[in-house]
Amino acid sequence: MCPIRNRLVLENVSAGYNGQRALQDVTLQVVHGGQVAVVGPNGAGKTTLFKVLVGLLPLRSGQILIHDEPLGQHKDCVAYVPQRSDVDWRFPLTVTDVVMMGRYNRQGWFRQPDRDDRAAVQHALEQMGIADLARRAIGDLSGGQQQRVFLARALAQEPHILLMDEPFTGVDSTTQETTLALLAQLKQQQVTVLVSTHDLNMAAERFENVLLLNRQLIAYGPAREVLSPTIIQRAFGGRVLFVGNVAVVDECCPPDEG
Amino acid sequence: MLEWLMTPLAYSFMQRGLLASLIVGVVCAVIGCYVVLRGMAFMGDALAHAILPGIAIAYLLQGNLTLGALVAAVAVALLIGLFSRQGAIREDTAIGILFAAALSLGVALISSIRTYAVDLSHILFGNVLGVSPSDLWLVGGLGLLVVIAVAVLYKPFLVVSFDPVLAATLRWPAELLRNILLVLLALTIVVSLQTVGVGLVAAMLVTPAATAYLLTRRLPAMMVISALAGAFSSLIGLYLSYYANIASGSAVVLTATACFLLAFLFAPRRGIIVRWLSSR
Numbered sequence: 001m002c003p004i005r006n007r008l009v010l011e012n013v014s015a016g017y018n019g020q021r022a023l024q025d026v027t028l029q030v031v032h033g034g035q036v037a038v039v040g041p042n043g044a045g046k047t048t049l050f051k052v053l054v055g056l057l058p059l060r061s062g063q064i065l066i067h068d069e070p071l072g073q074h075k076d077c078v079a080y081v082p083q084r085s086d087v088d089w090r091f092p093l094t095v096t097d098v099v100m101m102g103r104y105n106r107q108g109w110f111r112q113p114d115r116d117d118r119a120a121v122q123h124a125l126e127q128m129g130i131a132d133l134a135r136r137a138i139g140d141l142s143g144g145q146q147q148r149v150f151l152a153r154a155l156a157q158e159p160h161i162l163l164m165d166e167p168f169t170g171v172d173s174t175t176q177e178t179t180l181a182l183l184a185q186l187k188q189q190q191v192t193v194l195v196s197t198h199d200l201n202m203a204a205e206r207f208e209n210v211l212l213l214n215r216q217l218i219a220y221g222p223a224r225e226v227l228s229p230t231i232i233q234r235a236f237g238g239r240v241l242f243v244g245n246v247a248v249v250d251e252c253c254p255p256d257e258g
Numbered sequence: 259m260l261e262w263l264m265t266p267l268a269y270s271f272m273q274r275g276l277l278a279s280l281i282v283g284v285v286c287a288v289i290g291c292y293v294v295l296r297g298m299a300f301m302g303d304a305l306a307h308a309i310l311p312g313i314a315i316a317y318l319l320q321g322n323l324t325l326g327a328l329v330a331a332v333a334v335a336l337l338i339g340l341f342s343r344q345g346a347i348r349e350d351t352a353i354g355i356l357f358a359a360a361l362s363l364g365v366a367l368i369s370s371i372r373t374y375a376v377d378l379s380h381i382l383f384g385n386v387l388g389v390s391p392s393d394l395w396l397v398g399g400l401g402l403l404v405v406i407a408v409a410v411l412y413k414p415f416l417v418v419s420f421d422p423v424l425a426a427t428l429r430w431p432a433e434l435l436r437n438i439l440l441v442l443l444a445l446t447i448v449v450s451l452q453t454v455g456v457g458l459v460a461a462m463l464v465t466p467a468a469t470a471y472l473l474t475r476r477l478p479a480m481m482v483i484s485a486l487a488g489a490f491s492s493l494i495g496l497y498l499s500y501y502a503n504i505a506s507g508s509a510v511v512l513t514a515t516a517c518f519l520l521a522f523l524f525a526p527r528r529g530i531i532v533r534w535l536s537s538r
Contacts, residue, residue, distance in 0.1 A: 056426045080427050087421045091295060092471060092480050101417060105428055109414050137475035 007032045008053075008161055008192055012062035015052045021060070022048040026217045030209075033190035035183060037203035037223070040213035041236050046196040047083075049213065050163045053194075054080045066161065079159035081150045083166055089139050089146060096134045098149050099124055102156030124155040127185075129178055144175030151182065161192045168197055180206060200227060266500045275386040275453070278397050279492035279510065282453045283462065285401040287488030288408055289446050290467035291481050292439060296419050300350060301338065301440075303460040304357035306447050308334035310364025310456065313381060317371065324396060327451055331444035334360055339437055384455035384507040386496065393452055400449045404442050408481075415439060416477060453492075454507040465514040466491065472518075472525040487517050 008030040016022040023045035030036055038046050051057040053064065055071065064071040066078070079102070102124065103117040113121075125131040128148040133141065138149060147167060154162055167179050183206070186193055194211075197203055203210050203223060210226040212218040218235045219226040266272045293302050312330020316323050334356055341352035380388070389397075408415065417425045418435045425432045443463075450459040470484035495510030502509070523531050 054423075054427045055429060056423060078427065080423065082423050086423050088295075091420045092475050092477050093420065094476060097476065101421070101424060104413060104417065104424075107413070109411065109430075139475075 009065040014060040015057050024216050028220050035193045035207055036209045036211050037207035038196040038211045039203050044213040045215050054078055077160040079154035079157040079162050081154050081164040084146050093138050094135050095149050099152045099156050102153040120156045124152040128152040144172040147171050147175050164195045271387050274389045274394050278389045279453050279496050280489050281397050281401045282450045283488035283492030284485045285404050285446050286462040287466035287484040288481050290463040291484055293463045294467040299464050302463045304353045305331050306456040306459045308360035314364055314367035328448045335440035335444045382455050382457045384453050386453045386506040397449050400445050404446050458507045458511045461511040465518050469518045469521045472521040472528045
């Protein structure tokens, strides 16, 4: 269990794949219970940032502190909702089976689920509005429903820090609404949330803080300061177009950061 | 009918053969679920053929053939992991290279032992009627070990196979678990050597598990149904082999294939007949 307080601190963090630096010298702090939208062009290092935070990629340099302790000390504190394409949905598992995996950090390899585990799973299913799908095979679900299964699994982990990779991309409006409602609720529960998105308007309207990345930290702070035309221009270069107050980015697809 | 079933069992070699076949059918079918779900069919086939040089060397050194097979299979399993882990080459390429190399080495060694020529067909296609009591103990012991390991390590194997990202988040040792799974696969293949042989063991790994996949939507149920399909195929196959006088390994695999075809056609959710009917 982790102590309930404090924050997420990154100091001069660099990371990358096979010699390529996808992320350079990023320094920032997120207050406890803060909600941050992570934006930037494709290949800006959004997914890399998340993968470093959950321990999927090693740090090249710098350090990450969670509750003042180095990364790895609090393995049950960080939950990660990856992009849907990261798992094999043809696996013979029901919705309940997948959400129960959120409790594996508490159960370890050998303990069977107890009443607390089952209650947490049931609660997470209800919160995401998929309790009626509990016994369905995951392969039979729509994309939005699969997304909500992943969110429910992250909730069942009862994390202190929740990372969501492009949760608004390619899902139906019900799932978008459920996800936004969940963000509001997590705010009350003081869960720190980082959400990557390429929807700048969503970032501006729904998040108090925005982190603008393009391999380096371009800007970090309140949405209306960070998402100013000059700064966006700096991050996206010629790929951005302003129509009135709305910024349109010339990118159709979720980032594919190999 | 009863007489039809009992007649072959009058011979003790037939009893041992049947028991060994049943064990092999179940063990292959259980670990085969991971082979099917993780897409490791090629790996299974490669490991089976990699056994050959181990057997030849053990024969030359006049050692225990099963032990030789075991050492060779485990060595190749770990080498494939080593070659592909560095990211230098893809895993299927690593398998292709080691598979061919091991097979060639095995054939080269065996061709140098002239007196061994007869037994080669036993290695390739199994010799279920030649199961000795000590073989049976070995098959039973190793088989039990594999099944227990799969049951005990259910959660870690599931997470590493379904969602490696979650495994990393939980800081579970994915690399170690993958190697354990490979070693268990190697053990299974060695256990199967005597009954179905290296040529057909891949089918026993894949076919019952694929049949079960079509019939269920949960992994524990898939393992149970797969085990039942494997045991059923072994049983029917062996009787077929006795009465129709055909090679036992082929009879078992053909029975398993027939089960798969039935499931493919008539499975309640995934069978093509049901799909065709519901799409009308």
